[in-house]
Amino acid sequence: MMTDEKYSLLLMRDDCRVRRLRVSxxxxxxxxxxxxxxxxxxxxxxxxxxxxxxxxxxxxxxxxxxxxxxxxxxxxxxxxxxxxxxxxSSDPEELRALLGSAALASPPAPAPAKPGDANGAGDGVVTAPGQIHAPAGAQAGEQTPLPSDDPTQAGVDARVPDAASQAVAAAVADTPGEAREALSTGEARVDNVTVRHGSGKRLRINFDLTNPDPKKQLGGQALFSVVAADGRIQPLKVEPDTNRFQISRFKKIVTSAPLPDGLAPADVQTLVVELEAEGRIIYREQYPVPAPEK
Missing domain, CATH: 1.20.5 (Single alpha-helices involved in coiled-coils or other helix-helix interfaces)
Structure with missing residues (x-):
């Protein structure tokens, strides 16, 4: 008969009963x-x-x-x-405008200055800021007459405004301020604006539109108008859906618009570009329009 071996653990404390614990x-x-x-x-x-x-x-x-x-x-x-x-797109003019704007995006390298030409004038004389460079006759000791304040004596240099310039100034003065003043809320950026005359009395317009905040979608449309030589501001009707945008970062806007009736291409002075988003204008700037090619 096998005995069940176990270990006895005695727990003793002063003035207390002894406790016994058996562990296998x-x-x-x-x-x-x-x-x-x-x-x-x-x-x-x-x-x-x-x-x-x-x-x-x-x-x-x-x-x-x-x-x-x-x-x-x-x-x-x-x-x-x-x-x-x-x-x-089937319009070759738009493709040509796109390639032209890409070529204009890289500025040409500046021409190296000639030896001894410190300020680009070609005579080796450094002109201080705000100082007018004197002609060769004045450097030799001759006295150069100062320009007179009398328009009758100044001649062409007096730059008396002609009738067309006065008409432009009067028309711009009568135009509401929001139609000609530059505006930018920082919600959009316009770069590489190219404007040129196309065939059939049309304006070819293209520019780069950038959304500075890619976390927010930018949607709206671009509005265009031209300022004539007489100061009138006339809106342009561009091709449908070519001026609308819904971007998160970048878009190339390429569009064209016919000139308003009665406006010759040579009379177009500047182009007004406006960006409308959520029913308000967020960008407005004027850009010069080059003369049409003859």
Whole structure:
């Protein structure tokens, strides 16, 4: 007959009864093993938590990088879609205007100055800011007469306004201020504006429209008007849907409009570009119109 071996654990305290606790050898072994494994399990948990935290941090950084790449890809896709819509257009004038604006976007390199030409005047004399460069006769000791304030004595240099200039000034003075004053709320930016005369008394207009805040969609339409030589401001009727925009970053606006009746191409002085969004004007600027090619 096998005896059940157990260990007796006596708990004794002063002035108290003795308590006896019997523990089997198996339970005592399990308790010893658990006390050894518990620190090892704790160390493994700390190591696993740190490793998973590092992996999670790496995934977060990769997600942010992919998000930035996705936004840049969307902007590039929108730009390419705009270019594709322009390339599909059957009007060769618009394509020529697009290529011309791309060529104008890169400014030409400045010409190198000649030796001894410190200020570009060609005579080797440095002119201080605000100082008028004297002619060769004045440098040799001759006295140069000062311009007279009398228009009858000044002749052409007096720049007496002619009748056309007076008419322009009077018309601009009578025009409401909002029709000629520049305005920009910062919600849109217009760059590389190109205006030229086309065939059939039409104006070819193209420019780059940029939304400074890509988090907000910018939608609206572009309004155009011309200022004639006599100061009259006349609106232009552009081709349908060529002046409307709904962008998050960038769009190339290319459109054309016929001149108003009774207005000759040579009489067009400036072009007024306005951007309307949410029923209000957010941008307005005037741009000179070159003379038509003969």
């Amino acid at each position: 050898p198996l339970a005592l072994r399990l308790l010893t093993v658990s006390l050894v494994l518990l620190p090892l399990l704790a160390a493994f948990g700390v190591w696993a938590g740190f490793s998973f935290w590092q992996a999670n941090r790496t995934l977060v950084n990769q997600n942010q990088a992919l998000d930035r790449d996705l936004k840049e890809a969307r902007v590039e896709l929108e730009r390419l879609s705009n270019l594709e819509s322009l390339l599909r």
